[in-house]
Amino acid sequence: MTEDSSADLYFSGALERLGECDANVAVAKAKEKLDSLDSVTLNIAVAGETGAGKSAFINAFRGLDDDDDNSAPTGITETTKQVTMYTHPSKSNVRLWDLPGTGMPNFKANNFLKEVKFETYDLFIIISSERFKENDVFLAKEIEKKQKRFYFVRTKIDNDIRSVAKTRHFDEQKVLCTIREDCRRNVKELGNPKVFLISSYDLGKYDFQDLVDTLESELSEYKRFALVQSVPVCSLAMLEKKKKFMEKFIWLAGLASGLGAVIPVPLLPVVIDKMVLTTFLVHCHYALGLNENSLIILSERTNKPLSQIKSAIKSPLALAVVDKLRIRPRTSVAKPVKSLEELLDAKLLVTNFVNASEAFNATCTILRGALNDMINDMRQVLQAAGLNE
Structure with a gap:
């Protein structure tokens, strides 16, 4: 030829x-x-208890530091009291939505469900910095009823590793395995869903790549492109x-x-x-x-x-x-x-x-x-x- x-x-x-x-x-x-x-929209809802690291995750996903302009506010107190949208700085068609914390004493499930508007989002990321709790499981069940996808993300893994790094017989992989299994036990009634371990301040470590791969595999072609284009390059694999x-x-x-x-x-x-x-x-x-x-x-x-x-x-x-x-x-x-x-x-x-x-x-x-x-x-x-x- x-x-x-x-x-x-x-x-x-x-x-x-x-x-x-x-x-x-x-x-x-x-x-x-x-x-x-560049016009197809990707809407990602981020839910979880107050202080779980939702805002830090949203900022990291968008390639921003916590103190950058247009970053989601972070802090040890409740910073999200209503649904708040954050657009990606260079891909405005990618939007992350910070949902109000589910762990507050005055949390009312029915009011929360009315405010969430499930139809708005392509997928939900449920975040915890400790064990997943009753409200996290409740939200996952409601998402399933609406035939939407949800993903459990355990954040602040870097803090967990630092806290035990100097102990005798420290083995990082064993620590990660223990955390993962502990999280799974708390959500097993949902059919043993996968739990992704993440540090928002070092996306190149742990399961962020696996999370992106999983999200990508379950989105339509153009939404996949929007997702992969928007996440920061934190490793050679990415x-x-x-x-x-x-x-x-x-x-x-x-x-x-x-x-x-x-x-x-x-x-x-x-x-x-x-x-x-x-x-x-x-x-x-x-x-x-x-x-x-x-x-x-x-x-x-x-x-x-x-x-x-x-x-x-x-x-x-x-x-x-x-x-x-x-x-x-x-x-x-x-x-x-x-x-x-x-x-x-x-x-x-x-x-x-x-x-x-x-x-x-x-x-x-x-x-x-x-x-x-x-x-x-x-x-x-x-x-x-x-x-x-």
Whole structure:
């Protein structure tokens, strides 16, 4: 099979995935689907007793510190007295809802159920920092009645480990196993559901990855994409998960960028819409955590110098995205960073193609290369932050 015929097959396969044989219609449809990736909403309700760590979990899930702007208030007293929504800082279609604490002395189950509005949420995360109690089980049963999914999360695991770390014969895995089994005993009447052990201040440890994997497996395709795009990169495993999801949608961005195909004039060159490519790469940049705010929070949480973490970003394309967002990190690159548009031109070599098939394949190749560059940079960032295990 020749290179040209292989390219044509790849292009025709993309058209088939959209259910279109007309390239002109397919381009418009691809743009619509690409836009819908950022418009589908994911609503996650976070419930549990007062002081269980709901707000800290919501902040960590959104990649924020507790004292950042727009973070959920945390404290040892009741801070949530009514349902409160928090949007993700870079994915506004992902919303986390902090529900009032269920452990207060004046807690009234009937009033709580009226206020919750179960139909609003895609899933529920029930949080405890100790044993799961009667109100947690009550809420889970009500969620089941509404045919919604719930997940038990045991927080503050880092505190538990620290409290016994200096004891004789300390074995972290045994401690985790004991905590997990203790939690399960208290919810066994629900059919022995899984319990995820998490530290909101170190998502790279314990069961956060397992929680994300489980949520992902039980959501629809576009909601899965919203979930994986929104969670912070806290480990190499999470980075690889994000890479796989982004690669799955490269073909859609490649097809959407072929604007020239919508003008059915014979022999008219197909022009690549660089705005589509730029938008896709900027979205990847934020989802990977290469943006300024994410790097600052990573620096603070790992106690590593920000300059050390920023210096790990070295690929010209990743730096060009940073430059486009008007961020000027210190870098080892001697010459000025080219604009993202110039780099795309340089990679394309020409600004138009003979046909849509050629444009589509070239664009997908460019996007795969650009994504790999940013993934490699993020690997170096994780290494600089000491999170490369």
